[in-house]
Amino acid sequence: MGNWLAKFDRRSRLLSEVNSPYYNRRVFVLSRELAKAIPGRGTVLDLGAGDGQIAMALMRLRPDLRIEGVDIVPRPRTLIPVTQYDGRTLPYADKSVDYVTIVDVLHHTTDPAAVLSEAARVARQGVVIKDHLREGVLARQTLVFMDWFGNLGDGVPMPYNFLSRREWQGEFFKSHLELATSNEKLGLYLPPARWLFDRTLHFVAYLTPKPA
Numbered sequence: 001m002g003n004w005l006a007k008f009d010r011r012s013r014l015l016s017e018v019n020s021p022y023y024n025r026r027v028f029v030l031s032r033e034l035a036k037a038i039p040g041r042g043t044v045l046d047l048g049a050g051d052g053q054i055a056m057a058l059m060r061l062r063p064d065l066r067i068e069g070v071d072i073v074p075r076p077r078t079l080i081p082v083t084q085y086d087g088r089t090l091p092y093a094d095k096s097v098d099y100v101t102i103v104d105v106l107h108h109t110t111d112p113a114a115v116l117s118e119a120a121r122v123a124r125q126g127v128v129i130k131d132h133l134r135e136g137v138l139a140r141q142t143l144v145f146m147d148w149f150g151n152l153g154d155g156v157p158m159p160y161n162f163l164s165r166r167e168w169q170g171e172f173f174k175s176h177l178e179l180a181t182s183n184e185k186l187g188l189y190l191p192p193a194r195w196l197f198d199r200t201l202h203f204v205a206y207l208t209p210k211p212a
Helices: 002-016 021-037 053-061 112-122 139-150 165-174 193-197
Strands: 042-047 065-071 082-084 097-103 123-132 177-183 202-209
Touching: 021 053, 021 097, 021 123, 021 177, 021 202, 042 053, 042 112, 042 123, 053 065, 053 097, 097 112, 112 123, 112 165, 112 202, 139 193, 165 177
Parallel strands: 042 065, 042 097, 065 082, 097 123
Antiparallel strands: 123 202, 177 202
């Protein structure tokens, strides 16, 4: 386990360097989109926080937010406090934070609704997710390649569980959440990569609890 964590952390540091324009752009774009999606001030739980770079960038854009994270395997070094959890039950009481963010985590699970339901349980206001859409020509093949390449050497589970818009709506329904806002034009990549890897393959959505 120690060797695996060391390898994981070395890759995190490598990707965080100035000479990694993709990683830096991803942090910039996703923190900007999360900042726009979260409607109010308060506390945020970042589910699957990683090294905390996106959360830290988000707090720079939104100083009215206070963020901590959870992860199944916390990194040896993180930019925000990160608590380990079992991947099933969040170690937080009901309605104990204002918002939960889930960035590129759900397609790594076999039951997104279970993760979303836990997020909905602890969030007072809403849940913000960034994930993928299996929409368009060769969408699944493109997303499988992106996921494989982006997680190469990390040991992250990759069930390639990419959903269509209709399937996402089903997961939201099962989680007792409803879609409030969504953005499918993120601009994660610069041309010419944008024409292949952006398209409508990514989205950020703000979900709110369904009225009882």
